[in-house]
Amino acid sequence: xxDTITLVKMGGSVITRxxxxxxxxxxxxDDIAAQIAAIKGYMIIVHGGGSFxxxxxxxxxxxxxxxxxxRNGSSLIHYDMLDLSLKVAKSLxxxxxxxxxxxxxxxFVSGKPDYTTPLYYMKKGYTPLLFGDTxxxxxxxxxxxxxxxxxxxxxxxxxxxxxxxSDVDGIxxxxxxxxxDARLIPRIHDNHGIRATGGDATxxxxxxLSTLLAMKKxxxxxxxxxxxxPERIRYIGKQEFIGTVIx
Ligand code: ATP
Ligand code: IP8
Numbered sequence: 001x002x003d004t005i006t007l008v009k010m011g012g013s014v015i016t017r018x019x020x021x022x023x024x025x026x027x028x029x030d031d032i033a034a035q036i037a038a039i040k041g042y043m044i045i046v047h048g049g050g051s052f053x054x055x056x057x058x059x060x061x062x063x064x065x066x067x068x069x070x071r072n073g074s075s076l077i078h079y080d081m082l083d084l085s086l087k088v089a090k091s092l093x094x095x096x097x098x099x100x101x102x103x104x105x106x107x108f109v110s111g112k113p114d115y116t117t118p119l120y121y122m123k124k125g126y127t128p129l130l131f132g133d134t135x136x137x138x139x140x141x142x143x144x145x146x147x148x149x150x151x152x153x154x155x156x157x158x159x160x161x162x163x164x165x166s167d168v169d170g171i172x173x174x175x176x177x178x179x180x181d182a183r184l185i186p187r188i189h190d191n192h193g194i195r196a197t198g199g200d201a202t203x204x205x206x207x208x209l210s211t212l213l214a215m216k217k218x219x220x221x222x223x224x225x226x227x228x229x230p231e232r233i234r235y236i237g238k239q240e241f242i243g244t245v246i247x
Contacts, residue, residue, distance in 0.1 A: 004041035005122075005159040007219070009150050012050025012132070013167035014227030015088060018200075021055045022080060024087050028228055032165055033095040035230040041160075042122050044153060045092070045099065046130045048146040049201075052084040053077060053132055057201035062134060063142045074134040074141045078105065085131050092127065100126040104144050105135035113144070115156060143201055147211040154218040162219040164212065165227030170244030171196075171209060189213075189247045212246045222246035 010032055017023040036043065049057070056062075060073025085101050092099040100121045107113040118128035132146035147164075154162060172182035174195040185194070191213065196205040208224075215222050225232050225243040235241040 004161070005157050006036075006039050006041060006043045007150055007153055007157075007159045007162040008036055008039075008043060008045045009146050009162075009164045010045065010047040010088065011164065011166035011227060012048030012053060012146070014050075014165055015047060016050030016052055016084070018050045018054070018167075021051050022083075023051050024084065026087070026091070029088055029091045030094070032227050032230040033091045033097070035233055036163075037092075037095040037097055043097075044118070044122060044128045044130065044157075045088075046146045046149045046153070047085065047088050047132070049077075049081060049084070049132045052080040053143075054200040056080065057134075057143060062201065063140060065139055066136070066141050070141050074136075077134050078103075081131050081133055085129060088131075089129055092129065098126045099129040101129045101131075104130050104133040104149060108135055108137075111137060113149075113152060115153065119157075145203070145207075147208055151211050151215055151218075154215045158218055158220075160220040162215055162222045163233060164208070164222075164224045165230060166208075166224060167226065167228060168224075169226045169242055170224050171205075171212075175205065184242075185244055187245045187247050216246045 015025055015029045056073055056077045060070055062070055062073055064070055089099045089101055102118045122128050130149050133144050134141055135144055168176055169184050171185050171188055174182040175197050176182040191209050196209050212222055223243050223245055232242055
């Protein structure tokens with residue numbers, strides 16, 4: 001069915017090593033690319049920032065009111081994100097996809113992103129590749145996160161499937177990296193009883209969870225899957241599936 005639309009978010013925690021500035025995880029990116037290349041129908045790929053976005057955002061205290069330092073900082077972050085996008089695009093190209101990079105800051109018209117051009121390319125058979133980006137908003141420099149891009153696209157397109165790849169097996173009762181007793185939640189419909197930390201410039205898992213729940217209003221199936229084991233997408237709907245389904 002050519003008309004189905006899949007949205008994919010490649011999380012910064014899996015395509016980069018988040019604690020080391022500009023450290024790209026080529027192998028994980030390639031592994032994800034190999035799996036999603038088999039997806040049929042239209043696809044849009046969004047990637048996050050990881051250590052190409054969040055390290056300098058923290059250092060320059062972005063978002064915030066524009067001054068000379070934040071202007072330089074955001075210019076550097078935008079450059080780093082474009083550089084990361086090129087690396088992701090190369091991996092997608094190597095796996096037979098036809099990505100076309102759109103810098104989301106360039107899509108803003110009167111304070112809102114206009115997706116007309118990326119969608120035009122999608123209809124022509126390309127795979128638009130978008131990324132979390134810094135952008136100027138009146139007198140502030142803001143961040144448009146990959147998760148917000150996913151939500152805005154879901155509102156616009158009502159995709160049949162939305163997949164978030166991150167570096168954990170799914171949503172847990174607590175941060176699995178900090179709490180060894182945290183349990184994986186296979187199916188989730190609200191955020192009750194879940195402790196989610198929000199460490200980075202765009203809110204971390206705390207905001208991601210509310211975005212995932214909001215996505216479900218506009219998208220068919222929504223999943224959070226460990227991008228270090230992207231072959232798990234092949235088990236969606238089966239008993240062996242490991243990940244979180246948002247219901
Ligand atoms: P980016 O925002 O750079 O694109 P990402 O989308 O991959 O990255 P993060 O914002 O880094 O995702 O969120 C994933 C992290 O959230 C995990 O590495 C995990 O340590 C943390 N986390 C906090 N609370 C939870 C929770 N309840 N369940 C699962 N992960 C959690
Ligand atoms: O990693 C934010 O996107 P995210 C990217 O999806 C920047 O939250 C520029 C920090």
